[in-house]
Amino acid sequence: MADRKLRIAVTGAGGQLGRELTNLRIEDVEWLSWTRRELDITDEAQCRSKLAEEKPDAVIHAAAYTAVDQAESDAETAYLVNALGTRYMAEVAEATGAKFCYVSTDYVFDGKGTAPYQEEDAPNPQTVYGRTKLEGERMALAQCSKSFVVRTSWVYGGYGSNFVATMLRLGRTHEQVKVVDDQVGSPTYTLDLARFLTELVRTEHYGIYHASNTGTCSWYEFAQAIFELSGSGTKVIPCTTAEFPRPAPRPAYSVLGQERLLRMGFEPLRPWRSALEEFLASYNFPALP
Template sequence: MKVLVLGANGMLGSEIVRSFRRFFEVIAFGSKEADITDQTSIQKMINEVKSEIVINAAAYTDVDGCEKNKDHAIKVNALGVKNVAEACKEAGSKIVHISTDYVFNGTSKKPYKEDDETNPINFYGESKLRGENYIKEVFENFLIIRSEWLYGAGGKNFINLVIEKAKNAGKLKVVNDQIGAPTYTKDLSEAILALLKKDCRGIYNAANKGHCSWFEVACKVVELLKLKVSVEPIPTAESNRIAKRPGYSVLDCNKLKRDTGFVFRPWNEALKDFLGLI
């Protein structure tokens, strides 16, 4: 089977390429080689590659940047996704699209299920939700995967930020009132693989097991790496962020488990693996 990966130079895209090459013929294009906002070129590329599956990992993921550059957010996260979906429909390819927990508003008291009401509170979430809706409007052969709090090799992420800041500061201030599940791109790639092997369609949540605050994540990184830095909890209101963040965005992954048998590791075990401690 041939798989085309768009956004292959990103943190998740590069991990998908590594994981999938064990089983499939993988054609990988970064954002410069395959601009999903260029309808003509992306349609031509997808038609020429003729892959059974197209994985769209291309996105504008700067949450605060999306508030400042709304036109660009829509261009990439919504209209770009529409371009890919329409090209996939024409080529007869299945589209696999990566979405986010930020399509929810974060007011729930229990993990979000796939069919829970969406109501994003920032423009990043809004643009990603529009992308999801465009896919559903175009055709039925789709797989949308919502994940959260991603980290992995070769990318800008919270874990690497903590390590970097710990080297240059005696104290870290980290929000303690946002709750989610840190998710390792290596594990997420395996979940996507499991979904494709079962030919699953529709929307699926996919995130490491358990939940915590960003403060707890930072404390765990400091503990595991024995970093000489103190971590101070602060409320989101003191974090000086432009975009609002959901207070609670834990995802219920029971549908994934039911349909594939795949079970994520607890987030702290995955973190140890990433940090090279297993």
């Protein structure tokens, strides 16, 4: 049927990217919203029955174990979700003929580079989170012949916890905040990423992509822009990563080059500052406790 809608299933639909995706209003797309309650991706039989029942044309696999620090002491669960859960979903997508889009991360690289990481650069993850996400990439590509892997970075949006929401919250109660100035990357607005993923799964250009808003900044510069564009008077004090030790090391350089995206004819995501400005214009501040 020519007027049949494209059925796109989203795993992890309760997360910030998943919610952004399923809230997109696209005339010819029917969203299947699968939160953790509706689908436990670590249950192979449940994955099989869910896809057999719903028969999506594509699956955007946004479900993930993303607690970067916690993963260092809970590697088993991180592997179960990020690697095995991805394998189950990719296998069932292959069996049912669905396209499979796996959302990955800049953490698959070691962060020691000085030039944007390209899709073909050798990964070298330094954390449990990064290693399990890389294993998920390999599972996706090995188990489903119609797989996309999309690496992104510094994701924020209107749903859930993220850096922008944290800064805005702190800015309402603090005159100044300390933010690291020796980690560089590219912020990514969930709305722009969601639109790209939806465009991507319409195609048959399978393989690995990098997708972040264009341009780079440090976390300190990102925080400065958040306060400036939101009209806050909060002052940002630069500091070093060493002043804020964490269980999982953060990459010093997380910039993702997007050569394949451009080569395949996709428009690059807009500059990060433009995306942030639009987001802040529509942001609804939660009430103070």
